[in-house]
Amino acid sequence: MPLQPGALGKALREDLTLHSSLCRREAGAFQKVIQGGGEVVVACTQEKRLFAEIGERTEGAVAPVRFVNIRETGGWSRDAGKAMPKIAALLAAAHLPDPDPVPTVTYRSAGRLLVIGAMEDAERAAALVADVLDVTIFTQGGAGAQERRYPVLGGRIDALRGWLGAFELQWTAGNPIDLDLCTRCNACVVACPESAIGLDYQINAALCTGHRQCVKACTVAGAIDFGREAQALTERFDLVLDLRPAPAFLQHARPQGYYHVPAANWAAAALPTVLKLRELVGEFEKPKFFAYKQKLCAHSRNEKVGCNACIEVCSAEAITSDASRQQVKVNANLCVGCGACTTVCPTGAISYAYPTAAAQGLKIRTLLSTYLQAGGKAPVLLLHSQEGGQALVEEVGRAAQLGVAQGIPANVIPMSVWHTASLGVDVWLSAVAMGASQVAVLTTGEEAPQYLDALREQMDVAEAVLGGLGYDGRHFTLLQARTLGDLDQELQLLVRQRPAAPERPAQFSLAPEKRATLELALDHLVEYAPLRPAVVPMPARGSPFGSVQVNKDRCTLCLSCVSACPASAVQDNAALPQLRFIEKNCVQCGLCARTCPEQAITLEPRLLLARERREARVLNEAQPYACVRCGKPFGTLKAIEAMLARLGGHPMFQGAAAERLKMCGDCRVIDIYSATDEVKITDL
Incomplete structure (x- = not known):
């Protein structure tokens, strides 16, 4: 890599020593540094595991160690010589403290595994995990082994719900053969003249004509009783392996602990699935990714439903409407931490808790400010996931080193996030206010389709704001790339653009409240805007800004809308019969319009920039x-x-x-x- 220690040290305002063989050869130098106190950043991740082990074994090591990849993200590219500002930015961000801890969600699994599928398929899969897991099979036909190795359930599955450690199976056992009593002697199979009994030991009612020869053959075991009433049964499991062609859970993000592998695909997927199942015994924790403030929620008031954005976008079906409490309910066990709900929420009632908005904002501001202070121009903030996105970015870097790709351009600053859907218009506009010329969000095909729709809507809103203020060019791009060739090409097209940005970068911090962050970003963007129109039109869908129009001929000033408004945008006047409105507070949830008995209210998506935006104005008044x-x-x-x-x-x-x-x-x-x-x- 063509590194310039002097330029990097100047940008970071500290003395740097260049170690060019951190792969293994300079492990001794690393040991000396971590014994000296102070923070240590290793600017390579290839041998992260080795250096972490060395740090644990080094006597007297007190320095905290962080790792950052500057090789695939900057040093290995066609224009690596121009990448010093970006590398300085990545190094500066690596010095930031870890996010504050948040409450966790706990899963407890005792290893009770339910395998659903044809007997031969289920028994084959069960044999691979039975030494670790307690297996039960729910038969779906087929022929099983003569030896009964696992408990077998049968009947009609009515419901399967839950998550890791807490799956609940509900089924109706209506077959005449009791699988607990059945000894698999096959006497009933031989005796049945209609061949209505298979080797899963269940009777096909469509073929059975009532000879009852099977009952006589089963006299000793007494497992067959045609007079037995169907029973509704329930049992709990910790894990589920579903071998049927269609899954039990249809949502994009299925519950943790549930694995759907059609039997036809088992040969290819057996090893990774079995390895995952074998590891899921014990107690596990994950961060509680979200925080919810009911008083800000625009979902429901007065038994009227307004905003459903979070419910509609959730790919895990973790968010439901709680009609009794007139709010949404988030199941933390089903939540996968994608953060899409926080992106589409207009009020900030649901916010991303790990990392917090303040932590994300600090990282973005550090990246951009360091890059600009080091002499970089037109920075592009590339947001990508920590798994699929990170792997693809690094793959492009390696391809550039081999001469088969351009690599990550010098002005493109990669930033990993837990999920690309977790950041929206408030953060994107803040990034532009802080100096980014563009914000690109990389998706790799692992995202739910509704996430992509939500991101496009949010980008349309953000682009409308900047376009209305006179900032020319396209500032927000959704990159959809599944191969390194796709990403390499998309990035080269991206950096050819030079959209306008504020002359002076902002220095504010992201606020815990989404609306407060939006206001900070808007204030800065308006201050340096080439144009300052009174009103900026907003897209019809997804706009968090807007006004309400009242038909004065129909409005009776009953003030139902006032009690329905969750944002205090619609207000009354204690002294006079007036309906007043503060546009800055309006989130365009539509609760006022749905509550109005006279249907006198309509929404108008727009961004008002005049001073009146923050002031109460009278929508209607009467004698x-x-x-x-x-x-x-x-x-x-x-x-x-x-x-x-x-x-x-x-x-x-x-x-x-x-x-x-x-x-x-x-x-x-x-x-x-x-x-x-x-x-x-x-x-x-």
Whole structure:
């Protein structure tokens, strides 16, 4: 690699010593460094395992050690000589502390494995794990071995749900043969004249005509009883291996502990599947990736459903609607940490907890600021996953070293994230505000289709913001690459673009609240914008910004929308019959429109940049209606007149009752009791 220690040291503001043979030869130098105290960054990951072991065995080693790959990501590329600013940025980010710990989700598995499939297939698979796992087979036909090695269940599967350590199987056992009593002597198979009994020892009711020769043949074991009623049974398992052609779980991200391998594919998938199953005995933990704040949620109010974005995008079906509490419910055991829900959530009610927004923002700001201070130009932030994306990026680097690819361009800064769907418009706009000319999100085919749709929608919103402010060019790109050739070509096309960016990079930190981060990014982008229009149109789908329009002829100022709004965008006025609106707060969830009994409200996606965006403005107001008894205003003239018109023909609201509709609450009670007293005096 054409490294320049002087340039890197200047960019990082520290003295650097170049070690050019960190593969193994300079292990001794590494030992000396880690005994000296202070943080140590090893700028190579090839021998990460070896150096980590050396660190553990070195007596007196006190320095924390971190590893960063600058070889495939920068040093091995056609323009590696220009990559010093990027390498400095990667080294600077490697010095950042690890994210703060978060609550964890615990799984406990005792190794109870359910294998579903034809008997011969299930027994073949079970034999590979039976020395470690407690196997039970649910037969789906076929011929099993004569020796009964595992418990066998049979019948109709009604439901299979759960996750690692907590799967629940519900089935109906309606077959005349009790598999627990059956000794597999095959006497019933021989005796049956219709060949209705297979070697899975279940009777095919469609073939059986009632000879009952099998019952006579099974006299000793007594396993066959045609009078036995069907039983609904339930049993729990820790792991499931499903060999059927169609899986039990149809979602893209299936529960941990569930493996679907059609029997036809077993030969190719047997080894990796068996290895995974054998490892899943014990106690396991994963981070609780999300945090949920119900008070910010725009899902439901007053039994009306507004925003469903998180439910629709979740590929694990971990998010459901809790109608009783008027909120969403996230099953932490099913959550796979993709973060797509946090990306599409307009309010920030669901936020990504590991790493936090602040930690992600610090890393992005460190990468970009170091790159720019080292003299780099037009940085492109490439977001990729820690597994498939990281492997593909490194593959492109190795191909460049061999001369068969261009490699990662000098101005493309790779940044790994747990999942590429976990970052959205708030982070992307913040990255541009911090100096990125482009943000590219790399997908490798492992993502759920709805994730790609959500990312495109979010990119359309972010692009609309920058385009409306006069920042020319395309700033956000969804890269879909499955091979190194695809990625290499896409990156070369990407870096030919030079979209406009703010003249001065921002220095703010990402806030814990999504809306607060958006406001910080917008303020900076507007300050340096080539254009400052009053209004920027937004796409019809996915916009977190917008206004509401009220049809004044239909609105009765009942204020149902005020109680429904989760963001305090729609407000009332305690002193006057007014409907007011603060556009900065609006998240375009639509709850106000769905709640309005007069259907007087419509949404208008847009970004208002005028000062009025932060101020309350009156959407509708009306003449107050005064109580006919005390004169105190208690409603609007239009609302009371509408009520009188609707109830005028009702037999319950005639005479004095109709007059009470024109009174405030206090006078209505007084009038009712006064009328009661008059009746009592008349009776006396």
